[in-house]
Amino acid sequence: MSKTVEISAPIHIKLFNNANKFLEEDWLLFENWIAEVKTLGVNSIVVPILWGMVEDEKHVGDSDEPKYNWTYYDRVFDILFNNKIKCTPEFVFHFSIDHQENYMKPIPAWIWGDLLNKNPELAKMSNLKFVSETGDKSFESLSIWIDDYSIPYYRELLNDFKLRYSDRAYMMDKVIISMGPKGELRYPSFDLHDWGAFPNRGTLQCYSDLAIDSYKTFCKNKYLEIEILNQHWKKEYRSFNDIEVSTPQNNFINEKNYSSDTIAIDFSEWYNESLLTHGTKMLTMMDEVFSDNGFKDVKIAFKVAGIHWMISDPVSPRLPEIVSGIIKSHKGISSLNHGEYKESFNKIIPEHLRHRIVIHYSGAEKVNRFDKEYSHGEDLSTWIRNACHDIDVECVAENSYPGGLYSHEGWNQIERNLFGNSGFDGLNIISLRHILNNNELGKQRFIKILNAVKNDKRIDQSQKKTFRVMNPLHLKVLSKKGLLEKDDLVIFDSHLKQIKDIGVSAVSVDVWWGLVMRENEDVYDWSYYRQIVELLKNNGLNWVPIFSFHQAGGNVNDDFSQMIPLWVWGSILNKHKEIDSIRDLQYISETGDSSTEYISLWADKYALPLYENFMNSFKEEFSDIAWMTEEINVSMGTAGELRYPSFNSHDWGDFPNRGTLQCYSQIAKKDFEKAMRKSYQSIDELNQSWKTNLNDFSEITPPQKTNYFFDNKDYIKSKYGRDFIFWYNDSLISHGKRILKLAFKVFDDNNFESTDIGFKIPGVHWKISDPNLPRVAEITAGLISSHTKLSSNNQDEYCEMLKRLVKESWKDRIVVHFTCLEMVNKDDEGYSRAEDLVKWMSEAAHKNGIRIMGENALAGEIYNKEGWDQMEKALEYETPYNGLTILRMGNLISGNEYGIQRYKELINKFS
Numbered sequence: 001m002s003k004t005v006e007i008s009a010p011i012h013i014k015l016f017n018n019a020n021k022f023l024e025e026d027w028l029l030f031e032n033w034i035a036e037v038k039t040l041g042v043n044s045i046v047v048p049i050l051w052g053m054v055e056d057e058k059h060v061g062d063s064d065e066p067k068y069n070w071t072y073y074d075r076v077f078d079i080l081f082n083n084k085i086k087c088t089p090e091f092v093f094h095f096s097i098d099h100q101e102n103y104m105k106p107i108p109a110w111i112w113g114d115l116l117n118k119n120p121e122l123a124k125m126s127n128l129k130f131v132s133e134t135g136d137k138s139f140e141s142l143s144i145w146i147d148d149y150s151i152p153y154y155r156e157l158l159n160d161f162k163l164r165y166s167d168r169a170y171m172m173d174k175v176i177i178s179m180g181p182k183g184e185l186r187y188p189s190f191d192l193h194d195w196g197a198f199p200n201r202g203t204l205q206c207y208s209d210l211a212i213d214s215y216k217t218f219c220k221n222k223y224l225e226i227e228i229l230n231q232h233w234k235k236e237y238r239s240f241n242d243i244e245v246s247t248p249q250n251n252f253i254n255e256k257n258y259s260s261d262t263i264a265i266d267f268s269e270w271y272n273e274s275l276l277t278h279g280t281k282m283l284t285m286m287d288e289v290f291s292d293n294g295f296k297d298v299k300i301a302f303k304v305a306g307i308h309w310m311i312s313d314p315v316s317p318r319l320p321e322i323v324s325g326i327i328k329s330h331k332g333i334s335s336l337n338h339g340e341y342k343e344s345f346n347k348i349i350p351e352h353l354r355h356r357i358v359i360h361y362s363g364a365e366k367v368n369r370f371d372k373e374y375s376h377g378e379d380l381s382t383w384i385r386n387a388c389h390d391i392d393v394e395c396v397a398e399n400s401y402p403g404g405l406y407s408h409e410g411w412n413q414i415e416r417n418l419f420g421n422s423g424f425d426g427l428n429i430i431s432l433r434h435i436l437n438n439n440e441l442g443k444q445r446f447i448k449i450l451n452a453v454k455n456d457k458r459i460d461q462s463q464k465k466t467f468r469v470m471n472p473l474h475l476k477v478l479s480k481k482g483l484l485e486k487d488d489l490v491i492f493d494s495h496l497k498q499i500k501d502i503g504v505s506a507v508s509v510d511v512w513w514g515l516v517m518r519e520n521e522d523v524y525d526w527s528y529y530r531q532i533v534e535l536l537k538n539n540g541l542n543w544v545p546i547f548s549f550h551q552a553g554g555n556v557n558d559d560f561s562q563m564i565p566l567w568v569w570g571s572i573l574n575k576h577k578e579i580d581s582i583r584d585l586q587y588i589s590e591t592g593d594s595s596t597e598y599i600s601l602w603a604d605k606y607a608l609p610l611y612e613n614f615m616n617s618f619k620e621e622f623s624d625i626a627w628m629t630e631e632i633n634v635s636m637g638t639a640g641e642l643r644y645p646s647f648n649s650h651d652w653g654d655f656p657n658r659g660t661l662q663c664y665s666q667i668a669k670k671d672f673e674k675a676m677r678k679s680y681q682s683i684d685e686l687n688q689s690w691k692t693n694l695n696d697f698s699e700i701t702p703p704q705k706t707n708y709f710f711d712n713k714d715y716i717k718s719k720y721g722r723d724f725i726f727w728y729n730d731s732l733i734s735h736g737k738r739i740l741k742l743a744f745k746v747f748d749d750n751n752f753e754s755t756d757i758g759f760k761i762p763g764v765h766w767k768i769s770d771p772n773l774p775r776v777a778e779i780t781a782g783l784i785s786s787h788t789k790l791s792s793n794n795q796d797e798y799c800e801m802l803k804r805l806v807k808e809s810w811k812d813r814i815v816v817h818f819t820c821l822e823m824v825n826k827d828d829e830g831y832s833r834a835e836d837l838v839k840w841m842s843e844a845a846h847k848n849g850i851r852i853m854g855e856n857a858l859a860g861e862i863y864n865k866e867g868w869d870q871m872e873k874a875l876e877y878e879t880p881y882n883g884l885t886i887l888r889m890g891n892l893i894s895g896n897e898y899g900i901q902r903y904k905e906l907i908n909k910f911s
Contacts, residue, residue, distance in 0.1 A: 003418060003453050004396070004426035006088060007037055008046040009076070010433050011096045012053075012103055027075065033436050034083050041450040044086035044173060046428055047076055051093050052105040054157060059114050061156055068160050077168060088301075089161070090176035093154055094141040094183055107141065111153070119149055123209070130188050130205040133246065138188040138205070140181045144278035145210040151285055158289045169294030174358060176301040177286050184305040184362060185279050185348070186324040199309040199373030201253065201316060202323035206245060206271060216240050218270040233263050256315060258322065259333040272328035272344070279348040287353055299358050299394070304341075304384060306363020306400055311335050311376040335376070341387035349393060357393050360428060361385070364397035364417045365404025370627050371537045381417050385424055398428035405434050408503040408911045409540070411445040412461065418449065419458040441503075441908055465875060465910040466630070466853065466883030467903070468544060469499050471509040471532070472890055473552050473560035489531065495893045496539040502900060503907035506542035506630045508885055510640070512562045513549045513614060520567050521610065524617045533625055544758070545618070546633040548640055549611060551597040563596065572606045579606075580666065587645055587662040590706040591652070595645045595662070597638045601735035602667040608742060615746040626751035631815055633758040634743050641762040641819075642736045646780040656766035656830025658710060658773055659780030663702050663728060673700045675727045690720040702728075710773055716790050725779055725786035732782035733805050744810060756815050756851075761798075761841070763820030763857055765834035768792050769827050792833065798844035811849050818842075821854035821874045821881065822867035838874055846879035854881040859891035868902040875910055 013030045014022045034045065054068045080087045097104035116122055128146055130138040142150045165172075179185040188194070189202035206215065220240045223229035230237055237243060245267070246252040252264035259265070279302065286300045307321045312335035321327045327340035349357050361384045366377025381397065388395035397417040404410025418427050427449065429435060435442050452459050476484040478491045496507070509532055516524055529545075536543050553561030569582045579585065585603040587595040599607040622629070638645040645651070646659030663672065677697050680686040687694055694700065702724060703709035714721040736759065743757045767777040769792040778784045784797040806814055818841045823834030838854070845852035854874055861867025874881045884906070886892050892899050 002456060003424075004043045005041070005429075005450055005453050006044040006046055006086075006396075006426065007042050007429045007435065008090070008398075008431040009048065010431050011048045011050060011092075011098055011105065012072075013076075014103065027079075030076075031079050031083075033432055034079055034085060036436060037432070038083050038085045040447055041454045042085065043426075044088045045080055045432070046088045046090050046176065046430075047073070047080075048090045048092050048096065049073060049161070050096055050105045051091075051157065052096070052108050055108055058110050059108075059153070060160075061153075062114075068157060068164075070161075070164055077165065077171075081168060081171060086173055087171055088174045088176060089172060090183065091154070091158065091161075091178060092183060093178050094181055095139065106139065111142070115146070115149055122146065122149065127208050127210045129208065131207040131211070132189075132194050132203040132205050133207060134194060134203055135207070136194045136203075138181070138191065138194070140188050140191060141178075143208060143210070144180075144274060145208060145214055147278055147281050151281060154282075155285055155289060158286070162289060162293050162295060166293035166295070169298065172295070172298055174299040174301055175286065175290060175295075176303070176360065177282055179279055179282050179302050180275075182303070182305070182362075184303040185275065186305045186307070186326050187275065189324045190307075190320065199320075199375070201310060201319045204246060204253070204271070204323060205325075206274075211274075212245050214274060215245055215267070215270050216243050218273070219243055219266070222266065233266075235263075253316075253319070253323070258316075258319065258329050259331060265329055265331070268322055268329035272322075272325055273347070275325035276344060276347045280350065283349060283353060283357065287356065300353070300356050301358040301360055301396070303360040303362055303398075306361060306366055306377060306380055306384075308363055308366050308377040308380045309373040309375045311380065312370060312374040317374075335374075337379070337383040337386075339387070341384050342390050345387050345391055345393065349391070354391060354393050358425075359384070359388050359393055359395045361395060361397050361424070362400040364414045364424070364427065365399045365401075365410035367409060367413050368627060369540070371625070378413060378416070381413075381424075385417070385422065389422060394425045396426040396428055397424040399430055402430070402434040405429070405442040406439060408441070408445070408907065409505070411442070412464065412911070415445075415449065415459045416461055419452070420461070444908060445911070465881075466506070467504050467907045467911075468506045468508055468630075468883070468885040469504055469889040469892055470855070470885055470887040471507050472888055473510055474512075474515075474562070475532070477560050478890070484528070489535065492532075493535050493539070495889055496535060496541060498893055498900070499889065500539050500541055502904040503911060504541070504903075506544050507536055507889065508544040508546055508633065510548045510552065511545045511618070512552060513547070514551075514562045514564045514566075517565045517614065521565075521571060521613070524614075524621070526618075526621045529622075533622070533628075537625070537628060542628045542630040544631045544633055545622075545629065546640055547611075547615065547618070547635055549598065549607075549614075549635045550638050550640055564598065568599070568610065572603070576606060584665050584667050586665065588664040588668070589646075589651050589660040589662050590664060590703070591660055592664070593651045593660075595638065595648065595650050597645055597648065597650070598635075600665060600668065601637075601731060602663075602665060602671055604735060604738055608738060611739070612742055612746060615743065619746060619750050619752060623750040623752070626755060629752070629755050631756040631758045632743065632747060632752070633760065633815075633817070634739050636736045636739050636759055637732075639762065641760045642732065643762050643764070643781040643783060644732065646782070647764075647777065656777070656832070658767055658776040659764075661702060661706060661728070661780055662782075663731075668731075669701060671731065672702060672724070672727055673697055675730075676700050676723065679723065690718070690723070692720065710776055713773075715776070715779060715786050716774075716788065722786045722788075729779075729782055729785040729801075730804075733801060736805050737807075740806070740810065740814070744813075754813070756813050757810070758815040758817055758853075760817040760819070763818060763823070763834060763837055763841075765820055765823060765837045766830035766832045768831055768833035768837065770831040792831075794836070794840045794843075796844065796847075798841050799847050802844050802848045802850060806848065806850055815851045815853055815882075816845055817853050817855060817885070818881075819855055820857040821871045821884070822856040822858070822861035824866065824870060835870065838870075839877060839879075842874065842877050842879045842881055851882045853883040853885060855885040855887050857887075859888070862886060862891060862899045863896055864898070865902075868899070868906075872906055872909075875906070 013026045060068050095106050130143050181188040181191050187205040194203045226237055252258050257264050290298050307324050310320050317335045318333050322329050327344055332338055368378045369375040385395050417424050435446050475488045475492050478488045551563055583594050587600045636642040644662040651660045715725050764778045764781045774792050820834045821838055825835045826832045
């Protein structure tokens with residue numbers, strides 16, 4: 001069955017302008033908007049029909065010539081009719097309000113007196129209303145305990161509508177009936193008349209005399225004899241009349257026993273059953289009214305509220321849903337779905353009506369936000385959708401508030417609800433004004449949905465691109481004072497708000513090993529990162545922690561210094577006497593210089609246990625926010641990249657030199673010797689292959705005359721050179737594989753088992769087209785191996801690298817990040833082929849079935865058009881990048897209006 005897309009008109013088109021008067025211009029704007037959405041492909045317009053407008057002055061049934069006031073709706077339907085667009089009348093028998101425009105329409109004021117005058121047995125006003133546990137009385141809708149008195153009023157109005165518009169019944173595929181506050185089937189348990197709304201647990205609404213009498217009758221029908229009830233409840237009531245509803249002395253809610261105590265469970269059963277019986281009566285009435293005059297095949301819909309908060313509250317799980325009445329409590333109630341909605345829907349909807357019923361779920365834009373009062377908006381959508389499908393009832397998702405229509409996050413969730421597995425059967429957007437009135441993002445996203453539905457296609461969320469920014473190296477750099485101060489947090493918070501506004505989903509945060517473990521290997525200080533996480537959480541942003549087992553400082557654009565833990569070197573030496581000196585743990589270059597930026601990969605047997613302890617401590621510390629951890633990125637070398645420190649400042653400096661080999665420590669040399677012993681059966685076989693005269697494998701060394709080795713192209717032409725470079729490259733890949741294996745081992749529980757694992761490969765783009773030293777900078781960085789056909793062209797070197805690095809079983813969770821997306825080819829600047837390299841890397845990732853994200857290498861290019869054009873191009877490749885991270889947030893936000901605008905445009909384009 002094809003999906004439907006409809007959009008609600010506002011409760012009154014007066015809301016189209018800010019004038020106090022109802023103007024003719026409002027009608028013109030409404031006509032224009034209807035024509036526009038018709039062109040876009042909207043199936044139907046939902047038209048709220050307010051009881052307070054149609055029957056405003058007095059009850060029409062008391063007049064000799066009954067006449068409801070349909071004037072306003074006549075014109076609405078004329079406009080829809082003239083534009084040949086379907087409509088869905090929504091009969092609103094509740095208080096209606098648009099807070100943003102200060103427009104409201106109560107139910108008719110005369111109804112209260114009319115009911116009391118004609119039905120003296122109702123006795124008092126409070127019996128007509130929902131009365132809460134606080135003694136407050138709701139004026140939003142009539143109480144369900146007077147259905148026998150109120151439903152005839154509804155029936156009269158509906159019959160008049162049917163007769164008046166029978167000639168236009170063909171325009172209407174569906175009608176919606178309100179069943180409570182906001183039209184939803186629920187009690188007004190968390191509405192403004194009482195404690196207010198989200199996110200409290202809500203107030204019980206059953207304290208009118210009629211409600212209490214209903215509860216006593218329920219108990220009598222269930223237990224038949226007071227003695228049996230006393231036995232189950234452990235009470236000593238003399239009669240059923242003595243039974244009390246929950247009171248301050250016997251409060252089922254505050255005692256936290258609503259899911260264990262027999263009295264509380266019985267009470268919840270009655271409370272839920274009363275609401276569901278009301279729903280059944282309303283559906284039966286609608287079925288009877290709309291059974292002729294061309295309406296026989298019209299669907300009948302009602303709304304269910306998305307009460308998504310406190311679902312996983314550790315003390316009171318699911319309590320707001322229970323207090324609202326839509327589900328009942330039971331001893332197994334928890335944050336998991338136990339079929340509560342299926343049970344409720346089964347009871348509401350008579351089986352013979354199910355072919356005709358549609359349930360509208362309010363909350364299509366809500367995502368899981370466990371930090372926001374244990375909110376499970378996304379889970380609740382799934383539970384309700386599944387419950388509908390289990391009993392063969394159609395379900396339509398609609399947004400609960402306009403705010404979600406102004407963010408990519410809200411639209412992404414709407415799309416997941418509509419196009420996900422076993423998705424909703426339709427979508428209703430509330431309302432027209434919030435799509436077409438100065439909401440370019442909303443309109444763009446709405447059009448994408450309409451086009452997908454029109455062409456019977458899905459919007460695949462997995463194909464959507466991800467947009468992030470990278471955090472400052474440390475927040476204290478914002479003030480340049482060297483100490484983290486409150487002002488830094490305030491500035492950071494303001495930056496987060498800006499990036500959230502343009503649609504960024506997450507912030508990458510360097511989690512510095514040396515900062516967390518400053519004292520010793522037994523002390524972990526996560527306090528700084530707790531502050532970061534709290535600000536991200538408050539701004540609705542996810543994070544990507546980068547386990548930074550390397551030094552901060554000494555690289556391009558670094559404005560913060562942080563060594564790896566200083567105790568590391570001495571600690572390893574003290575525990576492992578076979579190590580002669582710290583230099584054995586470090587990368588030693590061909591010049592004899594040593595790097596302190598990262599523990600050498602040849603010392604992994606000593607470093608990996610430390611990394612594992614760090615990861616385990618992180619997992620334990622942040623398991624409560626696993627839900628907002630989009631990815632865990634693991635550093636594998638200097639600057640967090642999988643590479644040797646071949647062009648870092650400790651040695652020759654950086655771009656665009658050929659780089660220095662980094663394998664001259666004693667344990668590196670021994671590893672090279674060991675690898676050659678494994679490759680060749682004897683020293684004679686090696687000598688024959690290498691054309692050397694070595695007496696023993698112990699004489700094997702890395703190149704001693706490195707300039708000659710490269711200038712003479714021995715790294716390509718000689719068998720020794722190719723063997724050496726393969727070992728050098730393979731050592732780096734094996735190191736990366738060990739780190740990834742460790743991450744997958746650690747993050748397989750504590751809610752992290754589905755979290756993506758990422759790593760970064762640098763864009764070493766210079767020397768690629770050097771006619772004398774092709775690809776040499778990538779070679780010394782360890783990124784690629786050598787072969788006889790090595791040239792400035794792509795020979796699938798990176799494809800081979802990823803194939804060897806990433807196990808097949810990891811591919812569902814792995815993400816590779818690649819730099820320099822903003823750069824173009826510049827053969828005249830260090831023989832740079834940055835653009836070629838960016839493309840080769842994306843092709844390699846796609847061939848291996850691995851997701852790839854990109855980032856800029858330098859800040860300079862995000863201030864100008866060329867850099868942004870290049871990044872946009874990478875997102876549009878035939879083998880495109882799956883997302884983009886802008887490095888760093890300060891460069892994007894501070895004085896870079898062009899950059900902010902371009903990033904916003906990219907996010908809008910690819911979301």
